[in-house]
Amino acid sequence: MNLESEIFKITCDLYNNLHFSKNSIHFIIDLLRTFIKDIYNHFLLKQLENRVLKVLSADITNHIRSTFEKETGLDLSINNKTYKVYFITNLVLGDNLGQNEILGFVKSFVNTPCCRMCEADGRQIKSLTCEKNELLRNAEKYENYFENLNYRWKGVTEKCIFNNIRDFNVVQNSSVDIMHDVFEGVANKVMAQIILKLVEVKCIKIEYINAKLRTIDFQFENTNVPIDIRLDYVKLYKRLRMSASESLCFTRYFGLIVGNAIVEDHVVWPLYSSLRGIIDIVTSPTITEECFLHLNALIKELNSLYIDLFDKMVQL
Numbered sequence: 001m002n003l004e005s006e007i008f009k010i011t012c013d014l015y016n017n018l019h020f021s022k023n024s025i026h027f028i029i030d031l032l033r034t035f036i037k038d039i040y041n042h043f044l045l046k047q048l049e050n051r052v053l054k055v056l057s058a059d060i061t062n063h064i065r066s067t068f069e070k071e072t073g074l075d076l077s078i079n080n081k082t083y084k085v086y087f088i089t090n091l092v093l094g095d096n097l098g099q100n101e102i103l104g105f106v107k108s109f110v111n112t113p114c115c116r117m118c119e120a121d122g123r124q125i126k127s128l129t130c131e132k133n134e135l136l137r138n139a140e141k142y143e144n145y146f147e148n149l150n151y152r153w154k155g156v157t158e159k160c161i162f163n164n165i166r167d168f169n170v171v172q173n174s175s176v177d178i179m180h181d182v183f184e185g186v187a188n189k190v191m192a193q194i195i196l197k198l199v200e201v202k203c204i205k206i207e208y209i210n211a212k213l214r215t216i217d218f219q220f221e222n223t224n225v226p227i228d229i230r231l232d233y234v235k236l237y238k239r240l241r242m243s244a245s246e247s248l249c250f251t252r253y254f255g256l257i258v259g260n261a262i263v264e265d266h267v268v269w270p271l272y273s274s275l276r277g278i279i280d281i282v283t284s285p286t287i288t289e290e291c292f293l294h295l296n297a298l299i300k301e302l303n304s305l306y307i308d309l310f311d312k313m314v315q316l
Helices: 050-068 096-103 122-127 139-147 178-200 206-215 219-224 231-237 244-261 269-282 289-310
Strands: 002-009 024-030 042-047 074-078 081-094
Touching: 081 096, 178 206, 178 231, 178 244, 178 269, 178 289, 206 244, 219 244, 244 269, 269 289
Parallel strands: 002 081
Antiparallel strands: 002 024, 024 042, 074 081
């Protein structure tokens, strides 16, 4: 039996006492991916503070190597049967700041290459509409950063200590955070711009949207329905004051909420359709190869439409 272990890191305010599980490092034993959200599958190791990050990273690496990388595996007895279990550490999970910090990438998301997957700088990030193969990081490029002593120019602060773990490489075993990147990021900000545009051209009033949010029966999604949208807040911050689950719910059902009040050929509708298609794919429990191709096309379409409509890229 082969099991994958994952390290989970989120950076947040140090004094956010109501969210004790944040600002810490966890192990997730990946028994079944559908159980990841179950608290019983999260194993808290140590409370994390920035000043001891390097020490803890080394300590965790040694712990993984000594405990989970035994070539003989571990013997687990279940229902009077003994199973030989082998572990592989395949991912480090967390928000962008948390992952960048613990994996040795820059903590600034302005100008310098800040992405863990590619070398795009601040100027390119604002104009790229799709993935460029020549900008993608790989293991060979990563090692060359340190041989040529130009790693800081490439958005790297130090060599990732987790590369000492067997079968793990920081640029090959990369992960993203759908909650911060999509629900609280792209989806939230794109929907904010769509609302501002619809209100600006007098296609719809914010009071209408709020009324529909209060009157539509969302059934099992009722707990995720956002509170009234404040137009002054959206204008000031260019985002919606919503949690990740509220933003996801609002994006999913926006067509149902306002569809009958918007003409079919309105300029923002293709933008929303692209975003809605992306949400459908990235939240799907199963993915096919065709989905990847379609997702790539939708992302390019979304970015191109956003630039055309608003003359700037979404700043994540």
